[in-house]
Amino acid sequence: MINIVVCVKAVPxxxxxxxxxxxxxxxxxxxxxxPLVLNLLDKNAMEAxxxxxxxxxxxxxALSMGPPDAEGIVRECLALGADQGxxxxxxxxxxxxxxxTAYTLATAIAKIGPVDVVFCGMASSDGSTEWVGPEIAxxxxxxxVTMVEEIVxxxxxxxxxxxxxxxxxxxMQVQLPAVFTVTRELNTPRALVFSGIIKAxxxxxxxxxxxxxxxxxxxxxxxxxxxxxxxxxxxxxxRAVEIxxxxxxxxxxxxxxxxxxxxxx
Amino acid sequence: MMKNIYGPVWVIAEQRDCRIRTVSLxxxxxxxxLAAGLNTTAEAVLFGNLMQHHVxxxxxxxxxxxxxxxxxxxxxxxxxxxxxxxxxxxxxxEPEIILLGSTAMxxxxxxxxxxxxxxxxxxxxxxxxxxxxxxxxxxxPAYGGLLSIICPQKRPQxxxxxxxxxxxxxxxxxxxxxxxxxxxxxxxxxxxxxxxVVHQIPDEIPLESAxxxxxxxxxxxxxxxxxxxxxLADALNAxxxxxxxxxxxxxxxxxxxxxxxxxxxxxELYIGVGLSGEQQHMVGxxxxxxxxxxxxxxxxxxxxxxxxxxxxxCRAFVPVLIKKxxxxxxxxxxx
Numbered sequence: 319m320i321n322i323v324v325c326v327k328a329v330p331x332x333x334x335x336x337x338x339x340x341x342x343x344x345x346x347x348x349x350x351x352x353p354l355v356l357n358l359l360d361k362n363a364m365e366a367x368x369x370x371x372x373x374x375x376x377x378x379x380a381l382s383m384g385p386p387d388a389e390g391i392v393r394e395c396l397a398l399g400a401d402q403g404x405x406x407x408x409x410x411x412x413x414x415x416x417x418x419t420a421y422t423l424a425t426a427i428a429k430i431g432p433v434d435v436v437f438c439g440m441a442s443s444d445g446s447t448e449w450v451g452p453e454i455a456x457x458x459x460x461x462x463v464t465m466v467e468e469i470v471x472x473x474x475x476x477x478x479x480x481x482x483x484x485x486x487x488x489x490m491q492v493q494l495p496a497v498f499t500v501t502r503e504l505n506t507p508r509a510l511v512f513s514g515i516i517k518a519x520x521x522x523x524x525x526x527x528x529x530x531x532x533x534x535x536x537x538x539x540x541x542x543x544x545x546x547x548x549x550x551x552x553x554x555x556x557r558a559v560e561i562x563x564x565x566x567x568x569x570x571x572x573x574x575x576x577x578x579x580x581x582x583x
Numbered sequence: 584m585m586k587n588i589y590g591p592v593w594v595i596a597e598q599r600d601c602r603i604r605t606v607s608l609x610x611x612x613x614x615x616x617l618a619a620g621l622n623t624t625a626e627a628v629l630f631g632n633l634m635q636h637h638v639x640x641x642x643x644x645x646x647x648x649x650x651x652x653x654x655x656x657x658x659x660x661x662x663x664x665x666x667x668x669x670x671x672x673x674x675x676x677e678p679e680i681i682l683l684g685s686t687a688m689x690x691x692x693x694x695x696x697x698x699x700x701x702x703x704x705x706x707x708x709x710x711x712x713x714x715x716x717x718x719x720x721x722x723x724p725a726y727g728g729l730l731s732i733i734c735p736q737k738r739p740q741x742x743x744x745x746x747x748x749x750x751x752x753x754x755x756x757x758x759x760x761x762x763x764x765x766x767x768x769x770x771x772x773x774x775x776x777x778x779x780v781v782h783q784i785p786d787e788i789p790l791e792s793a794x795x796x797x798x799x800x801x802x803x804x805x806x807x808x809x810x811x812x813x814x815l816a817d818a819l820n821a822x823x824x825x826x827x828x829x830x831x832x833x834x835x836x837x838x839x840x841x842x843x844x845x846x847x848x849x850x851e852l853y854i855g856v857g858l859s860g861e862q863q864h865m866v867g868x869x870x871x872x873x874x875x876x877x878x879x880x881x882x883x884x885x886x887x888x889x890x891x892x893x894x895x896x897c898r899a900f901v902p903v904l905i906k907k908x909x910x911x912x913x914x915x916x917x918x
Contacts, residue, residue, distance in 0.1 A: 332828065336859060340728035347726060358831050416694070417703060443827070446844055446863075447706040449694035456698035461663065461775035464691040478778070483687045484838050486782040488660070493774040502833065544703030548720065549731035553862065555887045557874060562893050569893050570904040573875065574911060576891050580873045582794060582852040583819060 320376040322367045322435045323427050325454070326395055328354040328388035329444040342552045354384075356391040359439025361507035362500045366437050368399045369505065370472065377401050379430055383411055383422055389523055397510050397518035404430070408527035413540030416445065420453030422538050425531045427458060436497040440465050451499035462497040463490045467504055589621040589717070590738070593678040594646075595669060595696075596629040597660075597688055599782075601637045603629070605746055606684035608644040612752025613711065613744075614682055615645025620713055621679060624648060628669060630767065632658035638762055643754035652767035659780045660688045663772035666695045668765060673700055678739045680719055682711075685745040685844065697741050703734035704741040707844045709748055709866045724843050724862035727884065747791065747847025747869070790841065793822030796850040796868070798841055801828035802857020802878060802897050809834040811901045812856050818908045824848065826864045842867035853889075857897040860885025877901070 330338065330352040341348045367378045380395030382388050383406040392403040406426055414422065427433055436458075438451035448464070455462035463481050471478035475494045480487045482501050492498075528535060536542060562572045577583040592614040596607035611627060618625040624647040629638065634653045641649050650672055656664065673681065673696070681696070683689035685707050697704035705721040709729075712720050719740045720731045734740045790796060797819065799812035809829065816823040824841040825834070841848055842864040849870040856877045858864065865888055868874070874889040879896045886892045893900060 332831070336727075336861065338726050340726045415703065417698065417701075420698065441844070443831075445706075447704075448690055448844075449697070449704055449706065452691060452694035453698040456695055461772070462691075462695070463662075463775070465687060481687070482837070483780070483782065485785045486780070488687075488777055489779040489781075491776050491778050496774075501837070502831070544701075544737040545705060545732050545734045547730050548714070548733040550726075550728060551731070552728040553724075557888060557890055559876075559886045559889055559892045561881075561886070562891060566895060566900060566903050569895060570900065570907045573891065573893055573904060574907045577819075577852065577873075577875075578911075580852060582873065 320370060320374050320434045321432060322370060322376055322437065323379045323381050323430060323433050324360070324363050324367045324395065324400065325423055325436065325438040325450065326360040326364065326380055326382045326391055327357045327439070327442045328382065328384045328391045329357045329442055331355045332358070332443045335444065340550045340552050345550045345552070347550070354387050354390065356394050357439055357442045359441060359500065359502060362502055362504050363437040363439045364395055364398055364400070365505045365507040366469070366498070366500055368508065370435070371399065379404060381423060381426055381430070382406065383414070383419060392523050393518055394510065396521045396523070397514040398508065399514065403521065403523040404526060405523055406526050406531070410528040410535050411539045413543065414538060415543035415545045416447045416449035417453060417544050418538055418542035420450045421457055421542060422531065422533070423450065424454045424457035425533055426526060427454065429531065434495050436460070438497065438499045440499045440501050448499070451497055455497035458497070460495055460497050461492055462499070463492055464499045466498045466500045469504070589623040590677040590679040591624045591626045592618040592621070592680045593682065593739070594625075594627045595681060595683045595689065595692065596627045596641060597684055597686060598629065598631045598634065598637065601631060601634060603637065603640045604684065604686070605751065606686060606744070608640055609746065609749045609751055610682045610684060610744060611641055611644035611646055613749040614680070615752070617680060617711065617713070617719070621717060623679065626650065626678070628672060630657040630665060630668070635762070640754065642758050642760045643756055644752045645758070646760050648761045648763055650763050650765045652765040654767060654769050656769050656771060657767060659777050661771065661777050662691060662695065663775050664767060665692055666699065668767045669696050670699045672765065673739065681739045681741045683741070683743045685743045689743050693741060693743050700739065702737040702739055702741060704743070705732045705734075706743055708742045708744050709843060711742060711744070724866045727862055729862070745843070745845070745847050747849065785838070788820070788822040790822045790824050790839065790846045790848050793848070793850050795819050795821035795852045795854070796824050796841070796848050797821045797854045797856065798824040798826065798858065798864070799829055799835075799856045800826040800858025801832070803829065803834065804898055806834055808857070808898045811898065811905070815854070815856065815901050815905055818905050821854070822850075826858050826861065855885055855889065856901060858885060859883050860888050
C-alpha cells in the first residue's frame with residue numbers, strides 16, 4: 319500500500335484577502351473577518367493523491383497546521399476522499415515562519431509512520447514562500463522535486479516527474495519515499511460531491527498539540543522561527559491620476575489620444 | 584590583518600550553456616554593495632561544466648572570489664549534489680548573507696540549503712538594506728504596503744530575488760579576482776537525478792524587453808474576457824502579462840505573471856486592465872513612463888498608482904478601445 323500525506327493550509331479567502339491592510343497611521347495590520355479556505359494549489363496536491371488512489375492501493379492523510387478554524391479545510395479534504403485528517407493546532411505553534419512550520423509538519427509526518435509520498439502545493443496564497451515543501455523534505459531527509467507539472471511514471475519505487483521551468487521542464491527520476499510540490503498544471507482538482515460531504519461527517523479529525531508531537535517549545539511557532547517581521551510600512555504613489563470622463567466611446571477616444579501623445583504607441 | 588567580524592556576502596550564481604544568468608550578475612552587483620557596507624568581501628558560488636573561462640562576468644560585476652565547481656555532472660542543476668556542496672562550503676566559510684535568484688533552481692535550492700544550515704530565508708525580496716545594527720532588512724510587498732523581514736540570530740541571512748529587482752551593474756573589465764576550485768562529487772545521487780532539461784523558446788513577445796505591457800487581472804471575468812485583453816495587447820503590439828488570480832483561474836500561464844514572485848518589467852507604457860493594483864503585482868513594474876488603469880471600481884487602489892484612469896467595466900470598454908485603435912491604424916496605412 320502507498321502511504322500518502324498531503325500537506326494542506328487554511329488561508330484567508332484570496333477573494334477577500336485584499337481587505338487585510340496595513341493601517342497607514344499605526345503601521346499595524348487592520349484585521350477583519352476573512353473566512354479561511356483551502357489553499358488553491360493544495361487542491362492540486364489533494365487531486366494528485368486521489369488520482370494515485372484510483373490506480374493503486376493507497377491511504378491518504380490530509381495534514382494541516384493552523385488555528386482551530388482550520389478544521390474546516392481538513393474536513394473538506396476528507397470529503398474529497400482523504401482517509402484520515404490530522405490538524406496540528408496549539409498556541410505554541412502560532413507565529414511560525416516557513417522553517418518552524420516545516421519542522422512541525424515534518425515531526426508530525428514522522429509520527430504518522432512510514433510514508434511513501436508527501437504532496438504539497440507549490441506555494442500558499444498568503445505567505446507565498448514556496449519553502450515549506452522542500453524544508454519538510456530536509457527535516458525528513460527525503461528527496462524533493464518542486465513545481466511538479468506532470469507525473470510521468472509512478473509504478474514501483476522509482477518515479478519520473480516533470481518539473482516546470484520558466485519556459486521548459488526538467489525530467490527528474492526520484493526514489494520513493496519523496497516529497498513533491500505541485501503546480502496547477504498537474505491536474506484539474508475534482509469538485510466536492512454531496513456523498514463525500516456526508517461520508518466526511520462520520521470521519522473524525524485527529525488533533526495533535528505540542529505534547530503529542532513531543533517537541534520543545536523553542537523549536538516551534540514564533541520561538542522556533544529564524545525570521546521575524548521587523549517593520550510594516552505603507553507605500554506612497556508618486557503619480558497623480560487623471561480620470562478620463564465621458565461616454566464609453568469618448569473615454570476610449572481620449573485614451574487613444576493620450577497613448578498617441580505619449581509617443582510610445 | 585585583522586579578521587573581519589562579518590563573513591562574506593555570497594551569491595549562488597547560475598549558468599545556462601556556460602553563460603552566467605542575468606539575475607546572478609544583478610545580485611553580484613548588489614552583493615558587492617552590501618559587502619562594502621560590512622567591510623567584507625563579495626563572493627560567488629558557481630557550478631557547471633568547463634566553466635573556467637566563463638567566470639569573468641562575475642568578477643566584472645563585483646565578485647572578489649568565485650568558488651567554482653566544474654565537472655560534467657554539473658552542466659545541469661543536479662539538486663542533491665548542489666545542496667551538499669553549497670552546505671559544505673557555507674559551513675567552512677560562514678557567509679553573513681547568501682542571495683539566490685528567484686529562478687526555478689534558486690527557488691528549490693534556497694530552502695534546501697537554508698533548512699540544512701538551520702537558518703531563515705525570505706522569498707522574492709524587492710529590496711535589501713541594513714538596519715542600524717547591520718542586520719539585513721529584506722523587504723517584501725504585502726497588505727498594500729511593505730513588510731520588512733529580518734533574521735536576527737541565525738546566519739547566514741538568506742533571500743531570493745527576482746531578475747530585474749536590482750539593476751545590472753556597470754561591468755568593470757579591469758576587475759579580477761580569485762577562482763577557488765571546489766571538489767564536487769561526480770557521483771549522482773541514487774535517490775534523485777536530473778534525466779533531461781528542456782528549454783523551449785517562447786513565441787510571444789518577451790515581457791522584460793517589451794516597450795508596451797498590457798496586464799490583465801481578475802476583472803477579465805472569464806476566458807472570453809481574458810481573450811479581449813490579449814487582443815488589446817495584440818493590437819498595441821504589446822507583451823501580455825497578468826496578476827496572480829489570472830494564473831489561478833488558468834487563463835494565462837505562470838510565466839506571464841508580473842510581480843514580486845513573477846516577472847519584473849520596465850516598459851515605457853503599462854496598461855493595467857481589470858486589476859486592483861495589489862503591491863505584489865505593482866512592484867513588478869518599474870520605471871514606466873506612462874501608466875494607465877482600466878477598472879470598474881473608482882475607489883480601486885490602482886488609480887493611485889497610474890497617470891490615466893478609466894472607470895469602466897473592462898469587458899465592455901476593451902472591445903471599444905480595440906476598435907478605436909484598429910480604426911486609427913487603418914487610417915495610418917491608407918494615408
